Amino acid sequence: MDRIIKILFFAFIVRPIVFIVLGLNIQNRQKLPLEGGAVIAANHNSHLDTMVIMSLYPLSKIHKIRPVAAADYFMKNKFISWISINCIGIIPLNRTGSSSLDELFRGCHQALDNGDILILFPEGSRGAPEKMSRFKKGLYYLLKNKKQIPVIPIAMQGLGNSLPKGEALFVPFNCNVNIGDAINVPNSSKEFNNQLKRFFDDQNLSP
Template identity: 65%
Template sequence: MNRMLKILFFGLVVRPIVLLALGLNIGNRVKLPRGGPAVIAANHNSHLDTMVLMSLYPLKMVHLIRPVAAEEYFMKNKALAWFSLNVIGVIPLSRMFSKDVDQLFAGCRSALDAGDILIIFPEGSRGQPGKITKLKRGLCYLLQGRKDTLVTPVVMHGLGKALPKGEALLVPFNCDVIIGDSIAVSDDSKGFMNNLSEVFENLAQQCLTGSHYEN
């Protein structure tokens, strides 16, 4: 990953677009993790989700923010793979589950060991705007035995309308980014994911652009 390329891209391209085109209501920004190892777990409606979350950090920290993304999409050709790895700093993850758990999460765990902050979307893929789908347990498998790594839940609303799935044209739109208190992953993976779902629902109530999310 090229640190300077990442800083230039976010400083000259992403942040100006986010600040000028989107009306962001950011709630509890101080609750974002300021150092790693840490995980940001967010709902997912748009490719803008990752860009907005990374833009919340100062440029001097942006190289530490590592989005975990689908290998099948972001590694599908050489140009996209180079950009994803060297400019965005993506950690590719196969959604085909052809590997064992240790192999599957090797890149994520190495990044956490290095003190990075991962962005993970527990829904697994982009859903419909205004709807949070069932959360998958991969987050629990990743953090099993890692008591040093807390999860910061984030709910976003409106980004799925600003850049809908399958569209390339950005539409100016008011959006919410609401950050919750960091929580530790428990040994009870089902209980933890149920708790995270409840936290998402509670954070969604704080969104100004939408009163609630459907489940």
């Protein structure tokens, strides 16, 4: 049942918006990870980011793609949390910082063990339109003890103009999507963020 809701939601709402109203120019599509557990690390400018990444996958795989999203935002009322959980399948993350790392990451680790593909935004929040913020360290700590999990960077450009943070007016623009080579998690968060930054620097989206 969960799967059917998701497939209908993506087939009739998300994919027409992403492919017809927006339109994607995709580079290096072959680098998209088709099997989990894997983590996609993308730049974050808009709510559309998650929708675009998920639309890169066929409908048959959509239930395996799990965006990790802030619980305080996406679970704030019944309607939004119903959509977030049932239509999109987010893994809620508690940002208040009161729980231990293990507890914080439990949902993510379970999903990775289950062979799911997580979508994370290392900048933490959407920030100013079409500009990158500094990377946070959460992704490194999430994978610190799971170094076999590959991290695939995806750069998106244009969505910050289509639907930027804090605006309700949606304006269609083509979105350029570039998928990078998988990164293996190194031994320090600094090195990890540098490797990620190098990919986004090449796209002129640097923090």
